Amino acid sequence: MRGLPDSLAVALPEPGGLPTLERVVRSGKSFVVEARIGVGPLDGGVPMRVLGHAMCIADAVRSVGNAIGGVNRLVLFSSARKAFGVAGSGCPQHIAESAVISLAALAGALRIAGLRQPLLVDDSDPGREIPDEVCSSVEISGSLREFLESASIRNANGADPVAYAIEHAAPTMFADLSSPEDEPDLLRITIGARPEARFWAVRTRVRRAAANVGHGTVAAMAILMRTLDRAWYAPTTVEPRLRDLLETSPESSREQLDHCANPRRGGNPGLKREVRQAIAILDHPHARELALSTMTATGAADYLRGGDFQLGDRLVTNLRDLS
Amino acid sequence: MVEPALAPIETSGTLAQKVLDRLGFRAAWRVDDDGEIVNESEFPSVAA
Numbered sequence: 001m002r003g004l005p006d007s008l009a010v011a012l013p014e015p016g017g018l019p020t021l022e023r024v025v026r027s028g029k030s031f032v033v034e035a036r037i038g039v040g041p042l043d044g045g046v047p048m049r050v051l052g053h054a055m056c057i058a059d060a061v062r063s064v065g066n067a068i069g070g071v072n073r074l075v076l077f078s079s080a081r082k083a084f085g086v087a088g089s090g091c092p093q094h095i096a097e098s099a100v101i102s103l104a105a106l107a108g109a110l111r112i113a114g115l116r117q118p119l120l121v122d123d124s125d126p127g128r129e130i131p132d133e134v135c136s137s138v139e140i141s142g143s144l145r146e147f148l149e150s151a152s153i154r155n156a157n158g159a160d161p162v163a164y165a166i167e168h169a170a171p172t173m174f175a176d177l178s179s180p181e182d183e184p185d186l187l188r189i190t191i192g193a194r195p196e197a198r199f200w201a202v203r204t205r206v207r208r209a210a211a212n213v214g215h216g217t218v219a220a221m222a223i224l225m226r227t228l229d230r231a232w233y234a235p236t237t238v239e240p241r242l243r244d245l246l247e248t249s250p251e252s253s254r255e256q257l258d259h260c261a262n263p264r265r266g267g268n269p270g271l272k273r274e275v276r277q278a279i280a281i282l283d284h285p286h287a288r289e290l291a292l293s294t295m296t297a298t299g300a301a302d303y304l305r306g307g308d309f310q311l312g313d314r315l316v317t318n319l320r321d322l323s
Numbered sequence: 324m325v326e327p328a329l330a331p332i333e334t335s336g337t338l339a340q341k342v343l344d345r346l347g348f349r350a351a352w353r354v355d356d357d358g359e360i361v362n363e364s365e366f367p368s369v370a371a
Binding site for chain 1: 338339341342343345346347348349350351352353354355356357358359360
């Protein structure tokens with residue numbers, strides 16, 4: 001049997017969720033495959049690495065497709081509004097704008113990377129979506145809690161790290177809890193970088209707690225790109241930005257990318273795979289258009305409205321408020 | 324809708340392994356209960 005590439009890791013749901021997963025898998029020819037991709041709050045400008053990250057996602061989607069016959073649709077969401085909502089504060093204007101920019105950047109990069117599935121792009125709901133009765137019985141301790149608390153120190157959103165992690169299972173995030181709108185034989189696959197593994201572990205606890213109080217959960221699993229150590233939306237200070245494509249030569253951009261992943265030049269070796277993939281498509285005819293469109297929030301909004309994307313209701317409203 | 328080209332489901336092994344086999348999702352790396360990525364050879368078995 002052909003397996004997945006060594007660059008990918010598989011995450012299964014909690015043991016209690018396996019029968020649901022098996023039922024969907026057993027349904028044979030009729031199950032629907034949805035791949036979900038999250039984008040966290042953008043910290044700094046869009047890095048050029050987003051192009052390589054999209055290529056890595058495209059590879060993962062193709063690997064999944066090769067195994068089971070295809071991925072039917074992609075869902076891309078921003079968690080920025082959720083983070084500030086959990087913190088109990090309104091989403092600052094500059095955060096709302098950078099969320100639109102980051103969504104446009106990755107959505108456009110996924111098209112440049114060759115993914116042609118229907119692509120739904122949306123914002124997360126800032127409100128608490130996981131019921132209190134579920135939240136109250138989610139237990140997170142040990143290394144998992146330490147990771148979440150450590151990660152939150154780097155964030156400026158002020159959200160309680162555990163509460164924010166629990167909300168990753170929410171309908172407008174990775175959607176682990178069943179909804180009446182879900183198809184009966186839906187397989188929801190998370191695709192993400194290595195840090196997403198920790199949030200997957202939290203989500204399995206939320207799913208378990210939800211099942212214990214009678215909430216249904218969807219058939220879900222995750223395919224994680226284990227060699228991608230750092231979220232693309234949290235670029236290092238030495239990474240070239242996407243907008244640099246407009247001001248520097250392709251040779252210079254390649255050199256900058258190469259350096260930012262080279263530890264002998266102060267770079268982060270955890271960026272190597274994305275950098276290699278980004279270098280491969282720097283010359284794509286739409287890369288410069290994407291760079292230009294994501295320089296401002298209004299440009300990004302126009303790009304999303306005019307592109308081959310389906311925009312969710314929350315995003316449509318938020319784009320209207322931006323202009 | 325897709326028409327998955329699935330291998331026949333295995334009749335032995337844990338439920339997790341059966342699902343992975345059915346999907347063709349066997350990988351060298353798995354995410355454990357704490358969100359650590361570990362090699363399959365070191366992964367604790369999941370009860371059926």
